[in-house]
Amino acid sequence: MENNFSYIDENLRIIRERAGEAFAKYRASEEKVRIMAVTKTVAPEAVNYAVSLGIDLLGENRVQEYLSKKDIYDKSAEVHFIGSLQTNKVKYIIDSVSMIHSVDSLRLGEVISRQAVSHGKTVDVLCEVNIGDEDSKGGVAPSEVGDLIENLAQLDGINVRGLMTIPPPSDSDVFLGRMKELFDRTAQEKKSIVSMDILSMGMTHDYAEAIKYGSHIVRIGTGLFGARNYSNK
Numbered sequence: 001m002e003n004n005f006s007y008i009d010e011n012l013r014i015i016r017e018r019a020g021e022a023f024a025k026y027r028a029s030e031e032k033v034r035i036m037a038v039t040k041t042v043a044p045e046a047v048n049y050a051v052s053l054g055i056d057l058l059g060e061n062r063v064q065e066y067l068s069k070k071d072i073y074d075k076s077a078e079v080h081f082i083g084s085l086q087t088n089k090v091k092y093i094i095d096s097v098s099m100i101h102s103v104d105s106l107r108l109g110e111v112i113s114r115q116a117v118s119h120g121k122t123v124d125v126l127c128e129v130n131i132g133d134e135d136s137k138g139g140v141a142p143s144e145v146g147d148l149i150e151n152l153a154q155l156d157g158i159n160v161r162g163l164m165t166i167p168p169p170s171d172s173d174v175f176l177g178r179m180k181e182l183f184d185r186t187a188q189e190k191k192s193i194v195s196m197d198i199l200s201m202g203m204t205h206d207y208a209e210a211i212k213y214g215s216h217i218v219r220i221g222t223g224l225f226g227a228r229n230y231s232n233k
């Protein structure tokens with residue numbers, strides 16, 4: 001079967017160009033911003049094609065879908081879990097992901113800790129923040145972030161690295177700015193117990209703004225792979 005993935009080349013070229021412009025304009029040259037390819041509904045062959053173009057970080061949302069694709073993935077890319085995660089599914093992913101972006105409760109943190117310890121590994125975690133206070137979204141309220149981080153910092157097998165958010169689609173730059181403030185303040189306040197160096201924010205519609213506001217990982221799905229087809233995953 002022949003695949004034509006040339007649209008991915010073009011999409012990635014545009015993303016690198018826009019991300020590069022925002023970075024050059026707003027960020028210090030020694031900082032780092034990684035482009036994550038978000039793979040939900042995308043065929044593993046297309047994901048591997050993106051890896052062949054230099055993508056070295058994949059973002060997974062759904063445990064079942066990930067498990068059905070992971071053996072086909074090019075192993076050279078690192079995998080992070082970014083979707084909402086049920087505690088009973090942690091055991092299926094703990095071995096093959098290096099970071100979980102979506103920790104929004106101590107209970108989930110405890111299960112990740114227990115699984116990580118029993119697999120003899122340490123997993124990086126980010127606390128997901130519901131910065132727009134939207135009912136439809138996961139994440140803790142900004143006012144709860146400090147307590148959650150203090151509690152997570154006590155647990156073995158996990159390493160708190162920072163914060164993640166999905167801001168409301170409208171006014172996203174207001175919320176991206178608030179996230180940056182929250183990240184800097186929390187990193188400063190908690191620096192004796194955790195070293196926070198990752199702010200994960202920015203998707204297809206707002207990655208350039210997210211880079212402006214200090215993101216270290218932009219998570220891009222449709223901008224790279226095209227519109228998602230949920231019937232064909």
Ligand SMILES: *Cc1c(COP(=O)(O)O)cnc(C)c1O
Pocket residue numbers: 038040061082083166203204205219220221222223
């Ligand atoms: C789907 C998804 C993305 C990517 O969204 P796009 O708008 O397709 O770029 C990023 N982060 C999370 C958590 C997602 O679920």
